[in-house]
Amino acid sequence: MPHPRTVDRQLPTDEARELLALTRELAGREIAPAAAEQEDAGRFPREVFTLIGRAGLLGLPYSAEYGGGDQPYEVYLQVLEELAAARLTVGLGVSVHTLSCHALAAFGSKEQRADHLPAMLGGELLxxxxxxxxxxxxxxxxxxxxxxxxxxxxxxxxxxxxxxxxxxxxxxxxxxxxxxxxxxxxxxxxxxxxxxxxxxxxxxxxxxxxxxxxxxxxxxxxxxxxxxxxxxxxxxFAIALSALDAGRLGIAACAIGVAQAALDAGAAYLRERRQFGHPIADFQGLRFMVADMAARIEAGRALYLAAARRKDAGLPFGTQAAMAKLICTDTAMQVTTDAVQLLGGYGYTADFPLERYMREAKVLQIVEGTNQIQRMVIARDVLGPESQD
CATH class of the missing domain: 2.40.110.10 (Butyryl-CoA Dehydrogenase, subunit A, domain 2)
Known part of the structure; x- marks a missing residue:
């Protein structure tokens, strides 16, 4: 299974472009090839986290003073999307690790950060x-x-x-x-x-x-x-809520990574499979399904990046993070379900990765606050707090 296609990305610096290129290279060589086999065996790839940590990918949004990458969330989340497209266990793991570092990085004393963050961000600790x-x-x-x-x-x-x-x-x-x-x-x-x-x-x-x-x-x-x-x-509790706002953006990016991987796999199959003398990619019903999948993914990506840019600008972003988590994870569930349908009976087998993507997408609607909780957060921002009568 090839690594997902290169997504047309808007990156702010040459350094960010090089970072994405490094991520794709590592994902294609070290993560994606063994993903299906290791997931089936329930194997946790600890060595991969050490590798990407040493490559500087475990501390991207944190200060370089403590071993981080000094990257904006806009860039970090796109790295996360690439990792999740190769294997969700890795993308989600990096998101959780970043969440685990947030409290110390944002609220710890200078002495605490100096004592602990370099090891936490450098790949030796998870x-x-x-x-x-x-x-x-x-x-x-x-x-x-x-x-x-x-x-x-x-x-x-x-x-x-x-x-x-x-x-x-x-x-x-x-x-x-x-x-x-x-x-x-x-x-x-x-x-x-x-x-x-x-x-x-x-x-x-x-x-x-x-x-x-x-x-x-x-x-x-x-x-x-x-x-x-x-x-x-x-x-x-205030520290926890602060971390969860940022963590929800991580889940949103992971969800779009899984959805993109599903779209890429489905599109590749449509181009190769022939029925009635034609590639099934020629059939309008399937073309329309693919168009809807691609549009949903692009909309979700735009939403999580817009929320990330608010965070990077120091603006309130909690409601936008809830929106991104809601829309992106619902998108992942819809797209992976449709991708299974594109392959017909083959989509339901473990010979193709679509059934795995579909099973993985479901949990993203639950973690870091269920999507019902996200709707409560959004409605509270629009309508105000619920009545206490």
Whole structure:
């Protein structure tokens, strides 16, 4: 299966163009060829994250002072799209790692950033983000994991759920309740992956993304020095929401990557398959389906890039991030479903990647806030808060 076609991109600098070229070269050589086999075997490609980290792709939106790439989100997201088109496990993993670094990069002290960020951004360490719990998913402010301070040390007790990289991460950004109920009683912590008392359950058995481990993470009396508290006590929920706004753009870019890969595979099949003496690419019904797929992908890409440019300009972008996540992930689900249909019976077999893309697209409508939550965010911006009567 060839790597997806080169997308006509608008990039702001020569450096960004070289970065995209490097990403495509790595994706085509190191990621895409083994993607189907490794996903089928449920194999997590840790060596790929080390490789792309050393190539400078794990810290693109962060400061070069700490080992990052100093790239705008507009560029970082297009790199992410390329990685996800080659293999979603890798694209989503980079997005989650970037999300895991956000709290420290944006809210940590200068000393904390200097101590931890270079290793986090350089490819040697892989992160996980611990907000959701078995009883608090969409209602994240109701989390129950507790952090109790004794002198200069915090003891954390609780269970986190649906954690990407759970059990394989080197560090976990953990949100825990350090005060009273509600959003104002939550604090963020940077927890080492080898901390005594931290363990992961067996990975969830999923319909897609089988190479990306998703697991519960148990914190049984995990002790963390106050130097690893991120931000102020009680600031954790605001930190989490800030990270999720940026993370939703990452999911949007990954979704368009999967959709583009599905379109490319479907179009290649239509050009090669012949029926009634003609390539089936000549049949108007199929041509119209492909046109709709291409238009949806281009619209989704334009939407996530517009939101990214707002972020890069320092403008509010939370509502636009919710719109991008909603539209791009719904697009991925529609396009991958249509791509399976284009191939007929072959689309339903594992001999072609379309059925895998379709299974993978579904989870993107759920992670980083379900699409129902995105609609709530958007409606709240248009109509104001819901009535409390």
């Amino acid at each position: 992160g996980a983000y611990c907000l959701s719990e078995p009883t608090s998913g969409s209602d994240a402010a109701s989390l129950r994991t507790r952090a109790v301070r004794e002198g200069g040390t915090w003891t954390i007790e609780g269970t986190k759920a649906w954690i990407t990289h759970g059990g394989v991460a080197d560090f976990y950004t953990v949100l825990a309740r350090s005060g009273g109920p509600g959003a104002h009683g939550i604090t963020a912590y940077l927890v080492p992956g080898d901390a005594p008392g931290l363990s992961a359950a067996a990975p969830e058995r999923k319909m897609g993304l089988k190479g990306s481990p998703t697991a519960q993470v148990h914190l049984d009396g995990v002790r963390v020095p106050d130097e690893r508290r991120i931000g102020e006590e009680g600031q954790g």
